[in-house]
Amino acid sequence: MRIVFYCQHVLGVGHVFRSLEIIKGLKDHEVIMVTGGAEVEFDKPAHMTHIQLPGLMMTPDFKSFIPLEEGVTDVEDVLSRRLKQFKEIMREYRPDVFLVELFPFGRKKFRFELLPILEGVNFSTWGPCKAVCSVRDILVEKADMQRQVQRVHAMLNPNFQAVLVHSDPKLVRLEETFPGVDGIVPEVHYTGYVARKPEPGAGAALREELGLGDVPLVVQSVGGGHIGGSLLKSTLSASVLLAETHPHKLIVFTGPYATDEAFAEYQAMAEGHDWITVKRFTKRFPDYLDAADLSVSLGGYNTTMNLLAAGTYGLMYPFLQNREQRMRTTRLEERGIVKMLLDEDLAPETMASHMAAGLERTPTPHGLNLNGGENSARILEELVSR
Structure with a gap:
């Protein structure tokens, strides 16, 4: 089976790394991963080919494109070159499955390239091919959900054969943040959560x-590092207070997209405190969580699943611009797996107290399905074999 897997990230790196875990589950098949955001450093699985489209990111209001190629300002030219290259990819690889991350539940601005490719898939322009949507557990809710449901149905139902929901319905069901589930025509499959697991030992x-x-x-x-500065500063300050009563080692990952100015500020805060190490990024993040006695983080999908896979207790500060992270974190807190932090908890003295208490905790066994990558592969195999 050959899969072209489209993943466009615009803010953090979570979408890319969740997609990579799904690709690892497809280890017995050939995968062509097509990305189009800022370049991300990762180890490429042997069965995967990575193709980068001309880069695009979004303005903070998610309304306009920003080209990422140096010296390029003509957005329309970038859009044209991306679509042309995308069609060439489909023509060369003639996939059995076209797997699309998030769209049409999100990334509507990228319909300029996705709808023409989906039209080609429907007309078997590049041979027989199934179109499948890959979506996380909790969707960003819109102000006008009725209009959002109609828009999603209009693009999803005629173009896709299946939807993979990377969730365990024991924790979150799709209809909780997308009220139009009953109107979805393609098959909807819950895969379990997609989690990058540490190697034993x-x-x-x-x-x-x-x-x-x-x-x-x-x-x-703090994930990619675009956000989370207040949490980083809080933890760095709290660590100094905590060290007076609880000797510990603190390793801080600022995220690859933290600005040089911010990174220098974090390093300055750690200066003179030899138990604190500040790094941008590590490819061994699941190993660090497995080694840790306590995690302090935002509440993004990937970090949360890494935490569940490692079985480490966490203090989690959800990104409050939308309710995705807060909803997931609240449900995990109810199960005794994490403690949710609010703005008032970021005062250094309060944070130090939470960290001290967290070091004494072990998480309650969660009982959630974390085999989303392997299950996604099985579902796609069954779909193609029909």
């Missing part, structure tokens, strides 16, 4: 590598 090996002994390890992260 990876955490213990990393603790030995870091020379921690019995010293507790706190891992702080």
